[in-house]
Amino acid sequence: MRIALRVALFGFLMAAPCLLLPVPSAEAMHACIDCHKGLKEERLSRPVKKIADDYHMIRGLKCQDCHGGDHTAFDNKEASHSRAKGFLGKPKRQDIPAFCGKCHSDPRYMRKFNPKIRTDQVKEYYTSVHGQKLREGDKHVAVCISCHDVHAIRAIKDQAAWTYPIQVAETCSRCHADAKYMKDYKIPTDQLKNYEKSIHYEVLTKKGDISAPTCPSCHGNHGATPPGVDSVANVCSNCHAAVAELFAKSVHEEAFSDLGQPACVTCHGNHEVLKPSDELLAGGKDTPCATCHEENSSELKKANEIRTLLQDLAKGIDRAEAILTRAEHAGMEVGPPRFELIEAKDALIKARAETHLVKVKRIKTLTTPAVVIAEKTVKKGQELMVQLQFRRKGLAASLLVIAAALIGLFFKIREVDRRGPSG
Amino acid sequence: MSVNRVVDWLEERIDLGAFRHLLQEKVVPVHHHTIWYYFGGMTLFLFVIQVVTGILLTFYYRPSAEEAYESVQFLMTEVQFGWLVRSIHSWSANLMVATMMIHLFSVYLTQAYRKPRELTWVTGMLLFAIVLTFGFSGYLLPWNVLSFFATKVGTNVAGQVPVVGHTLVRFLRGGDEVTGGTLSRFYGLHIAILPLLTTLILGLHLFLVQQQGMSVPPDVERASAQQPIRTMPFAPNFLLRDLFGWFAALGVLAALAAIYPWELGQKADPFASAPAGIRPEWYFVFMFQTLKYIPARVGPFDGEVLGVMGFGLGGLFLFLVPFLDKRAALGEPSPLFRWTGIGIILYIAVFTALGYLAPGPK
Numbered sequence: 001m002r003i004a005l006r007v008a009l010f011g012f013l014m015a016a017p018c019l020l021l022p023v024p025s026a027e028a029m030h031a032c033i034d035c036h037k038g039l040k041e042e043r044l045s046r047p048v049k050k051i052a053d054d055y056h057m058i059r060g061l062k063c064q065d066c067h068g069g070d071h072t073a074f075d076n077k078e079a080s081h082s083r084a085k086g087f088l089g090k091p092k093r094q095d096i097p098a099f100c101g102k103c104h105s106d107p108r109y110m111r112k113f114n115p116k117i118r119t120d121q122v123k124e125y126y127t128s129v130h131g132q133k134l135r136e137g138d139k140h141v142a143v144c145i146s147c148h149d150v151h152a153i154r155a156i157k158d159q160a161a162w163t164y165p166i167q168v169a170e171t172c173s174r175c176h177a178d179a180k181y182m183k184d185y186k187i188p189t190d191q192l193k194n195y196e197k198s199i200h201y202e203v204l205t206k207k208g209d210i211s212a213p214t215c216p217s218c219h220g221n222h223g224a225t226p227p228g229v230d231s232v233a234n235v236c237s238n239c240h241a242a243v244a245e246l247f248a249k250s251v252h253e254e255a256f257s258d259l260g261q262p263a264c265v266t267c268h269g270n271h272e273v274l275k276p277s278d279e280l281l282a283g284g285k286d287t288p289c290a291t292c293h294e295e296n297s298s299e300l301k302k303a304n305e306i307r308t309l310l311q312d313l314a315k316g317i318d319r320a321e322a323i324l325t326r327a328e329h330a331g332m333e334v335g336p337p338r339f340e341l342i343e344a345k346d347a348l349i350k351a352r353a354e355t356h357l358v359k360v361k362r363i364k365t366l367t368t369p370a371v372v373i374a375e376k377t378v379k380k381g382q383e384l385m386v387q388l389q390f391r392r393k394g395l396a397a398s399l400l401v402i403a404a405a406l407i408g409l410f411f412k413i414r415e416v417d418r419r420g421p422s423g
Numbered sequence: 424m425s426v427n428r429v430v431d432w433l434e435e436r437i438d439l440g441a442f443r444h445l446l447q448e449k450v451v452p453v454h455h456h457t458i459w460y461y462f463g464g465m466t467l468f469l470f471v472i473q474v475v476t477g478i479l480l481t482f483y484y485r486p487s488a489e490e491a492y493e494s495v496q497f498l499m500t501e502v503q504f505g506w507l508v509r510s511i512h513s514w515s516a517n518l519m520v521a522t523m524m525i526h527l528f529s530v531y532l533t534q535a536y537r538k539p540r541e542l543t544w545v546t547g548m549l550l551f552a553i554v555l556t557f558g559f560s561g562y563l564l565p566w567n568v569l570s571f572f573a574t575k576v577g578t579n580v581a582g583q584v585p586v587v588g589h590t591l592v593r594f595l596r597g598g599d600e601v602t603g604g605t606l607s608r609f610y611g612l613h614i615a616i617l618p619l620l621t622t623l624i625l626g627l628h629l630f631l632v633q634q635q636g637m638s639v640p641p642d643v644e645r646a647s648a649q650q651p652i653r654t655m656p657f658a659p660n661f662l663l664r665d666l667f668g669w670f671a672a673l674g675v676l677a678a679l680a681a682i683y684p685w686e687l688g689q690k691a692d693p694f695a696s697a698p699a700g701i702r703p704e705w706y707f708v709f710m711f712q713t714l715k716y717i718p719a720r721v722g723p724f725d726g727e728v729l730g731v732m733g734f735g736l737g738g739l740f741l742f743l744v745p746f747l748d749k750r751a752a753l754g755e756p757s758p759l760f761r762w763t764g765i766g767i768i769l770y771i772a773v774f775t776a777l778g779y780l781a782p783g784p785k
Contacts, residue, residue: 331684331686332684333500333506333687335496335687336496336500391507391681392682395677398674399674399677402671402674402677406670406671406674409663409670410667412663413660413664416659416660416663417660
C-alpha cells in the first residue's frame with residue numbers, strides 16, 4: 001500500500017510541471033484560420049475557405065509553416081504578424097518560386113514526406129520560358145500558383161488538381177488560349193482547340209488513359225518550353241519508340257534534317273495529331289507526301305503501293321470481322337477463328353509502323369501472310385454460315401417430325417377417349 | 424405376342440402388381456384444374472433430357488480452370504452436334520426450373536400438400552432445392568466471365584448466413600476465392616452428389632405419388648360432394664396427353680437450341696474486374712434484386728444478412744406449409760395460406776421483372 005502511494009506521488013511530481021506548460025488547444029492550432037475566416041475583406045477570408053482542400057494541410061502543415069509569424073498570439077494582430085517573428089505575409093509574384101522552393105528545393109526537408117520526391121522544380125523553372133521572362137521582370141508569366149492554385153493546392157494524383165493529366169490542358173489554356181492575355185507574346189492561341197481534335201486528347205479523355213500525352217508530356221512542366229525542330233522526334237519517341245527507331249533509319253530522317261523540317265510534326269502535325277490513316281500515304285495533293293514530292297514521282301508511286309498493301313490487308317480483316325460478327329449474332333461460336341485473326345491484326349499494326357522506314361519489301365513480308373490469314377478466316381466464317389443453314393434445315397426437318405408425331409398423338413387421344421369414355 | 428410372353432416370364436418370377444395397377448387401374452381425376460397435373464411429368468421429362476445430355480457432355484468436358492473453357496469451346500466447334508447437346512442441356516435446365524416452379528405453385532395453390540400428402544410435398548421441396556443447386560453449380564462449369572463473377576457474387580451471398588457464413592463460403596469455394604478448386608468441387612457436386620440425391624428423393628416422390636394417387640383440389644371435392652369425380656384412365660389417356668406435352672417441349676427445345684444456341688462468352692479471368700451487368704440465372708434474380716434494395720444497415724442489423732435470413736425463413740415456410748396449414752388438412756378453405764402463396768408468386772414475378780427492367784442501385 002505504501003509503495004503504491006509512493007509511486008502515485010512520484011508520478012504526480014513528474015507530471016506537475018507539464019500542467020504549467022501552455023499547451024495549445026485544438027482551436028489554437030487553427031488560430032490563423034479562426035481569425036481570418038471572420039474577416040470581411042474577401043482577399044483575407046478567401047484563403048481560409050480554400051485551404052480545406054490543400055494537400056499541405058493534409059500532410060500536417062499549417063499556415064505559419066509558409067507564412068511565418070506567431071500563431072500562438074491569439075487576438076493579437078501585431079504580435080502574430082510580427083516580422084521579428086518571421087512573418088512573411090503574401091509573397092510578391094516574382095518571389096513565389098523561391099517562396100515555394102524554401103521547402104520544395106530542400107531535399108532534407110522534402111524526404112520527410114516522400115523520399116523519392118524531386119526537388120529541382122525551381123531550378124528547372126528558371127530554364128523555362130516562364131522562368132526566364134519572370135527574371136526579366138515580366139509579371140504576366142506563369143509561376144507556381146498559376147498551375148498549382150494557391151491555398152487549394154492538390155497533389156498531382158488528385159483528380160480535382162489543376163495539374164491532373166485530364167485537367168492540365170485546360171490549366172495551360174487559361175493563359176495560352178486567351179488572345180488578349182497573350183497579345184504581347186505573339187504566339188498562337190489555338191493550341192487547345194487543335195489539341196482537342198487530336199487522337200491524344202481522345203485517348204486521354206474518352207478512353208480515360210491518363211498516360212496519353214497532354215501539354216507537359218511534350219513541353220515539359222516546370223521547364224515548359226516548345227520542343228525545337230531537332231528535338232521533336234526525341235520527344236515523340238518517348239512513347240512511340242518503335243516508330244521512332246524505324247524513322248531514324250529511314251531516308252526521311254536525313255532529308256528532313258537537311259530541309260530543316262521537324263520530324264514527326266511535318267506529317268502528323270503538332271497539337272492536332274490526328275489518328276493516322278492509310279490515306280496519309282495516298283500521295284494526292286493534300287497529303288503530307290505531296291508537300292515535298294512531285295506528282296507522278298517514283299516516291300509517290302511507292303507511297304501508293306504501300307497504301308494499297310495496307311488497305312488490302314485492312315479490307316481483308318474487315319471482311320473477316322464482318323462475317324464472324326454475323327455468325328456470332330446468329331449464335332455460332334466464333335472464338336477460335338477470331339483468335340487466329342488477331343495475328344493478322346498484329347501484322348497490320350506492325351506494317352503500318354513499318355511505313356516510317358518506307359521499305360516496300362519489308363511491308364510485304366508482313367502483309368502477305370496476314371492477308372492469307374484474313375482470307376482463311378473469311379472462309380471459316382462462310383463455313384459457319386453454311387453450318388448455320390444446316391442447323392436451320394435440321395431444325396425444320398425435326399420440327400416436321402415432331403409436328404407429325406403431335407398430330408398422330410392428337411388423333412390417338414381422340415380415339416382412346418372415344419373408345420374408353422372416362423368413368 | 425412376344426411382349427406377353429416376356430410379361431408372363433417375368434410374372435412367374437416377380438410380382439408385377441404395382442405396374443399392372445399403374446397401367447390398368449390407375450385413374451386421373453378430370454376437373455378444371457387437371458391441366459396442372461401435367462407439369463410434374465413435364466419436369467420429369469426435362470430431367471431425363473438433362474441426364475442424357477449431361478452424360479454426353481462429360482465425354483468431352485474437363486473440370487479445371489485451365490481446360491474447362493477450352494473443352495466446352497472444342498465441344499461446340501469441333502464435335503459433331505456438340506453445340507446441340509450443350510444448347511439443349513442449358514435450355515432444358517432453364518425450362519425444367521420453369522416447369523418445376525409451375526408444378527410447385529400449382530400444387531401449393533390447389534393445396535395438394537394437405538394430409539395425407541405432406542411427405543410428397545416435402546420431397547418435392549427437397550427436389551426443388553436440389554434443382555436450384557444443380558443450376559447454380561452447372562452455371563460455373565463453362566468457366567466464362569459471366570459464370571465466374573455470378574458464382575463469386577452468389578457465394579458471397581452465402582457468406583451472409585449468420586454464424587456459419589464464412590465457413591460456408593470456404594466450403595463452397597474450396598478456399599477464400601473462386602478458383603479452379605471451386606470448379607472441380609462444383610463439378611463433383613453437379614455430376615455425382617446431386618444426381619445421387621435426386622435419384623433417391625425422386626424415387627421416393629414418385630413412389631408416394633403412385634401410392635396416393637392424384638390429389639383433388641378441396642373446392643372441386645366440396646363442389647362434387649354428392650357425386651363421384653369424373654376420371655380418365657392413366658394409361659393410355661393421360662399418358663398420351665403427357666406424351667403430347669413432351670413432344671411439344673422437345674420441339675420448343677430444338678427450336679431454342681438451333682435458333683438461340685447457348686453462347687459461351689469469354690474465358691473467365693480472375694484478375695480482371697467484373698464486367699457491368701453481372702446477373703445470376705433468371706431464377707435467382709428476384710433474390711439478387713431484393714438484396715440490392717435492402718439498405719446496408721437496417722437498425723442494428725446488416726441489411727444483407729437480414730435479406731438472406733428472410734429468404735431462409737421464406738424457404739422454411741414453404742417447406743413446412745403442410746404442417747402449418749391446419750385448415751387445409753381438415754379440407755376447409757384456408758384463405759391466409761392461399762393469399763400468402765399468391766403474394767409469394769407476385770413478389771417473385773415483380774422482382775424478377777425489376778431485375779431485368781430496372782437494375783437499380785448497386
